Amino acid sequence: MRAWFVFTARDARDLLLSLLPTAFALWISAHLVTGVQYESPFWLLASAAVLAVGDLLVRPLLGPLSAAVGPLVTVVIGVAVQLLLLHTALTAVPGLDLRSLNALWQVYLWTGLVGVAVRWLVGSNDSRWVVRGLLRRRPRDPGTARPPGLLVVQVDGLSMPLLQFGLHSGTLTTIARWVRRGTHVAEGWRAQLPSTTPASQAGFLHGTTEEIPAFRWWDPELRRVLVANRPADAAVIERRAVEAARAAGRRGLLADDGASIGNLFSGQAGHAHLVVSTSRAGGSGRPYLRYVARPFVLGRSLILTLGEIVKEFYQGWQQRVRRVEPRIARRGWYVLLRALTNALLRDLNVALVAQELADGRAVVFVDFLDYDEVAHHAGVARPEALDALAGIDRVLQTLADVAAVAPRDYRVVVVSDHGQAQGPTFEQLGGRSFKDVVADLLDAEGPTHPVVATAAGEEMRGRVDVLVREFAPHAKSERVSARHEEEEPAAGRDAVVVATSGCTALLSVPDAPSGRIDLAEFDRRWPALVPGLLATPGVGFVAGYREDEVVVLGAQGERDLGSGRVRGTDPLEALGPRAASDLLRVMRFGNAPALYVHSTVEPVTGEVHAFEEQVGSHGGLGGGQNEAVLVHPAEWKVDEDLRDRSVPGEAPLVGAATVHEQLVRWMQQVGLRP
Structure with a gap:
């Protein structure tokens, strides 16, 4: 020492x-x-x-x-x-x-x-000022042996096509330097349906993505809607993931002296900070000391936060003046959420990671939401989204520099949980929200049937809720994120629950034991619903159950996912050869919806139409949503037996659970896990 x-x-x-x-x-x-x-x-x-x-x-x-x-x-x-x-x-x-x-x-x-x-x-x-005390330490003598360590940085929402663009455009200078010098290799992996943060993070941290059909869904066991960025709901999701992992003989990725920072789930880490599923009132303040005790650091972050608010107003105004399309209104809570994400919380996360690296944690896993949050509202490759991405890239260099003087020999892995697709929203396309369309179709053949809808809430709201819980122990913080979702009245008979997640919508029937019913029952109770959805602009396909089989219906044909039989035009033809298996997997979940609705995917542009007000969205198939990123040290090879070769000419890692398995194997290679 x-x-x-x-x-x-x-x-x-x-x-x-x-x-x-x-x-x-x-x-x-x-x-x-x-x-x-x-x-x-x-x-x-x-x-x-x-x-x-x-x-x-x-x-x-x-x-x-x-x-x-x-x-x-x-x-x-x-x-x-x-x-x-x-x-x-x-x-x-x-x-x-x-x-x-x-x-x-x-x-x-x-x-x-x-x-x-x-x-x-x-x-x-950038955030170097936050950790400048650590950065002034001299790197250790290369001959000095240090135990191994692993730092995993999740760049939320980064797709492989955008990574490739960023390497050429100068947006991702740190990653480009690593790749060109040969210290790291960048490759894509396939994010299965649903292409959402809760599914992928459960996969990364616990090795399972089962029973997570979307970002929000009707849960037949709890008889309510689960929303992954609500602390109480995230705790339920993680508890189930831990139970599934234990049943398969696995432990959380961070179970061995790990630290989880800014994530939805803890990964069974002994040190969890700003984690949604384990957010608590109080706890030790020591990890936050480096951030708040250094002169001007907190003041700097607050000034940058105010600067982000001004920047957002200007950039939103610029989109309107230049008539950029597609675009959405950028106001309300999002303005503050962007400011917190790109300034204060980014600096805080950097300080927390630096502290855990300095303390020598074996494995540290951190999630940066900056790009994902901006891209939802501004667009996937718009200047403000790329600026947020460049900010995360600078953070990568800062963290790598901290790792160089840490007590462990940390290797850095960068991973994304999914990509994003862009396009006009469903409401912009047809002039009505998806909830209103469903309500009108339910009313077409008889008396009014209530629709219980869970509307979109920004992913970042859950992290702000956690921030409140961490720093204001007596605040009613659980209401912070919950109040941004539409109210969920008790679902009585003949109710249909509509839960939207990006370009997907899950329709469940609470009075059915499992929340789902047969297509024939839909035709009997609501005969206008399925045909009406298929005739609505922006709806690409509807998946449901016909007896024991999963059937995908399109405007001009249908496909039986069990037998592979197609009548007319295959609704999944434009979505690639892996779409059918992805969809069948989700529809076999115990908490799968009665109807799974997916927007159209434009064949040339790859544009999708989110059922919530988002220009950039994810959760479904197509347009870069499933093309996630893995940047790993060059000496750590991806094991060939983990690659999926079911599609000729392709051999990617498929699914976040497979990425988890690869991370565990790398940890075993260097002695971080027996």
Whole structure:
């Protein structure tokens, strides 16, 4: 451990260079704030040195305290310490004069703002500042043996086609550098239906994607709709995944001294932060200390968050002025959610990962939602979405640099959970929401039949809910995400539950024991429903049950998934050779819907039509949704027996559970798992 604390001439030089940006920011602040005077710029440099030394002295003292209190108290203490250090730096230096506490607040804010502006001008406006203390540590001697470690970074929503574009366009400079230097290999893997985060993360972390038919669905066991980004529902989903994994003799990917950060599920990690399924009130504040105790870090993140709000208003206005199509209204909660995702939560996740790497966790798994959230609203390859993607790429380099000085020899794997497809929404196409279309068709042949609909809520809302639960223990935070979903009245007889997930919609019948009924029963009870759906613009196919077989119906034909028999035009013909097996697998789940509705997929553009208000969407088939990404160290080969060769000329990994198996095998190769 001595190598971590040896102070050399190089360290002294790096320390001096690190003081210059702070001194410059203080110099600007001194000119802008009435109540601060200085005799010479030298004293500003001395003040920056006092801040740096105070940070080094105070943080070790705060460690034991933050371990005993919750995150909220840690934040309060951290901000108080920052202000106290700044006050000391501005009053203890003889050539400086601070005349009021009001001036102290102004200096704090202006110094943070100037720091953000300077880093933006020099092109380094990323999260390195959050972990700069770690980055100043010298890399270990290559001859020094370190135990192995694994860092898995999930880039939510990144498709293989977009990765290839990013390598050429300069958007993904870090990954491009890794691939071109030969340290990493980038390849695609197929995200099975449903192409959603809960299914893929359950696969990555627990090795199973069973019984997860969508992002939200009617659960016949609980007699209610499950929504994966609600903490209580995520806990149910993970508990079932753990039980299925144990039955198959598996443990969670993070069960051996692992850390789960910013994910839907914990993966049985002993250290879980901002995880939806295990969100709790309170807990240790120590992992958050690096983020809140360093001077200006929290203030910088808050300023960047406000900047993202301004940027979103401008970019949304630009889409309207330029008449970009397709587009949706970008307002309401999304504006705040984007700001939190791309600024404050990104920095917080980086700080938490850095802390776990510094503590030597065997395996760390983190999810960055930045790109996925922006692409839903702006478009898959629009400038703002690519900017979010570039921000994650910069974070990758920061985390790789932290890993280089960590106590373990970490290998970095980058994986995406699914891709995204773009297109006008279903409502833009036909002028009515999918819920309204279903309601009208149910009413066509008789009295009104209630429709219980679960409308779209941004994935990020669940993460904000977790943030509230972590930092405000007494808040009724479970309502934060729940209130953004439509109300779910009790489903009585003849009710049909409609749960939309991207370009798919799941229709269930609660008065049936399993939530599903035969197509013949649909024809008897609601004869206009299925024919009406198939005649509606934007609906590609409807899958249901005919006796014991799963049948896919299209406007011009049908396909029996069991026998493969096709009458007329095959509804799945344009979706590729793996579509039938994907759909049959989901329709065999115990919680599968009575009707599975999928939007049309444009044959040339690959555009889909989301049943919720999203320009970029996922959850179904086609348009890049299933073309996920795996970037792994070049010396770690993908095992040939895991590749699927059922389609001539193709040999990808198929399914997140297979990616889990490959990760486990790599861990076994380096001794991270017996």
